[in-house]
Amino acid sequence: MKQIPVRRGRAAISLWLMFILVCGIIISRTQFTTDLSAFLPRSPTPEQQLLLEQIRDGLASRLILVGIEGADAPTRAELSRQIARRLRADPAFVSVNNGEPVNAERDRAFLFGNRYLLSPAVTPARFSVDGLHAALSDSIDLLASPAGLPVKSLLPRDPTGEMMQLLDQINSGTPPKMVDGAWASRDGARALMLMQTRASGADIDAQQRAMAAIRQAFDTVSGATPAARLVMTGPGVFSVNSRETIKSQVSRLAIISVVLIATLLLLIYRSFTALVLGFLPVISGALAAITAVSLGFGAVHGITLGFGTALIGEAVDYSIYLFVQSEQGDSDQQNWIKRFWPTIRLGVLTSIFGFASLLLSGFPGLAQLGLYSIAGLVAAATVTRFVLPHLLPANFRIHDVSAIGLVLFRLVQRAAALRWVVAILLLAACVILAGNRTSLWNDKISSLSPVSQADVTLDESLRADMGLPDVRYLVVVSGASREAVLRSSEQVSTILQTQVDQGELAGFESPSRYLPSTAMQRARQASLPSPAVLETRLAQAVQGLPVRAQLFTPFIADIAAARSQPLLQGVDLEQTSMAMAVDALLIQQDHHWSASLPLAAPKNASININRIRVALNDTGMPDVLLVDMKAESDRLYSGYLHEAILLSSGGLVAIIGLLLLVFRSPGRVVRIIAPLAAAVITVTAGLAVFGQQLIILHLVGMLLVVAVGSNYALFFDQAGRPLHPGVAKTADTRTIGHTISPRTLASMLFASLTTVAGFGLLSFSNVSILQAMGVTVAPGVILALIYSAIFARQPNA
């Protein structure tokens, strides 16, 4: 008789050990990520794709803004220059700007030497007699103007003013002011530097190395001035800091939550064996969950792990139920399996149905959480059911908790009296929710960011100091080759220039400005007349102007040279400031090229985006997209939010469907669902009262409240039913009528305490995503337990 269970036990244990081993192998090869791309879409639209490319690889992603504070202005400027000197020699940085004119000479030489290939004014008409006359007349007028001083020396070589054309285009921004030879903030309180890393913003390791290099340079040169401080910001810095925050939070949360739950269990069990055995399902669950996510997504996100630490408190519930609800001895564990397992199995199923909805989310981050929960809970429950009973020593016993159970029992018997109080509370909650319904949800994507408010403020202040515009609108053209996108950029530039002339835009950037397409360069070369022709035309053009044609002999020579000069290639820009712009604006991905043309809004006005859109559409060019970065990212997120709300509702419907299918009694299902719904409503109203706007992760928290709470509701429900005929004879002797047993009550209290401990910890996290789950689940679970007790069917009812 005894042989079969033992053999079955051995088989279960060896299967379990093998499973743990396989999980361990898979996890050891798993990649853990922390970037926010897990919270970006899986199948993006073209606009979203561009948004992501910009976030990952765009110029903005590679900028590090540096401020030097403290000490006095000359010291700060000196530090800035010394840091810059060191970092300019570091290949990790494409450019290090602090206002020093390091590239100015080279830039000027590049522009002047290539002015006839670069200037958009170079057309055949410009070099006709009339065109030359007009250009010369303009240049002479310019000489008369206060701005004429720098132009004078250029006149003999560049009488048509192409150099001024180019400088005009490039100097459209407003750089920070100079204090003691280096950039400084408007109030002069900090020195400013702007660096561009070679690595993309998505390469967090490289960003971290770049930050370390900056800090090291600062520490080296600032040795003598302890008063000076270094501050850094930028997308890469944010990613690095977020990763550090998530890493340290997750490991700290994991340790604290294990210690806390272990202490709690030790207090209850008063047995180390029970404690260790109780953690086996948890560990198995966590390993299974990480393995599942790793297999399903290729990588595990740090946030998922953080969430996992909270799930410890939930997975430990199953072993609590087993230990507390069963009497001592092997026979009673078999009894527990018969009596309580179906209820727990249903609870696990409800959780799976709830979380399965998250798997459908287009948000890989949410889908990861869903898969983690399902795999973790299933593994923990399975190990509790099939492995744990076989591992229990023959004389296994835990501390007798019947005293606590009896106290609870008496409380529960009186709980129904509170129904009116709860009804009033719920009514108030509904009123609060109705009153706050417009501001209930935060649909800004920034609400997910783990970046602290202090860092955001620093970023804003450094950006404002630097005069860096927040690029909101971008025109992006794509094509199969560099030449193709440069040509498209030129076409788009023509349209955008019209908008600039009409005052709709303050300006725009384009890679074709610094590196025109080969076709455009050829066309410009072809516009230049031969020396003989030019000489004749000049002689006619100077008539009526106070200059002699002989003055322009150097001009004729320069034109002759420009006609046959080699066309500009990408490499020609190296070592100039223009290379940085082209690098940033032209992105190559495999065999696909794209160019971005950021738009600048007119001063004190916003861009009439529809007008620009219409103008671009009129060209009929394919592969041209106008992207509103801000609207796009917010739309992206609010899309998710609505999707998640829909999916969660779907999850709730699935749970109700499941319960209906199992119980075939709508009344009973209502009785189970009501306390859970009430808990969710109360928590949501509470969050609204405390001014916390809901993000997606609050929603995940609510799903958890339903999943965890369903166990409680089911226990109360099961207790209110006639017992299974086969079990009735061996029922708990303290069971009074058909009410719930004190032992079950105690187990539920302990289970909810561990869950609250696990999730309560998350509430103190400063990572908004984790905090949101914590503040929802911890109070929600307690409320679900209390409401379940209050709404439970009364024995005499």
Place this chain on the structure above:
Amino acid sequence: MMTLPCSPVFSLCVLWDMLVALALMLTPVIGYAAEWDIDQLMHGLAQTRSDHASFTEKKYIAMLEEPVESSGELFYTAPDYLEQRTLKPKPESMILDHETLVFERGRQKHNLQLQDYPELAAYIDSIRGTLAGDRKALERSYQLNLEGTIEHWTLQLLPVDKKMQAVVKHIRIAGVGYTVRSIEITQTDGDSSLMLIERMAAP
């Protein structure tokens, strides 16, 4: 596009000018004669809080067969705002506000930071520094030399910076009382310009 910062309260500015002029008239003439030096001139010039004048400028450039002429108006508000609004030959304006220089010419508008154009900065500061009576600012770029009397003085500015010397030979600012009447700039290459300034009563 452009608004004159002073314009809404222009009558007040003018009133202030008149008060300053009145105060000057009341000061004993002997007072200047005794201690007529750069400090005295600077102090007197610094009393002008805002000013409005017309100008004509002739530039003599060797490359050109004849001088180029321009004319327009000047606006000044102490100590950092100077606007030169050219009406002929082509309407354009140059506004210097603190460290930012804005050129507007036809449709084109350029923002320059003086820090990026040290020569231009020195040149413009010669005018602004004189109007503001800011001896310190002037002496950063020039060696000062005052000749004549309060009734007719000439302040000569010699650039001290090598780079500046390569462009500007000297600047001569002439005036009567505490009013600037002309600015003559002689460049190192021999080209020169002469700006005559006539104070205007009201805009």
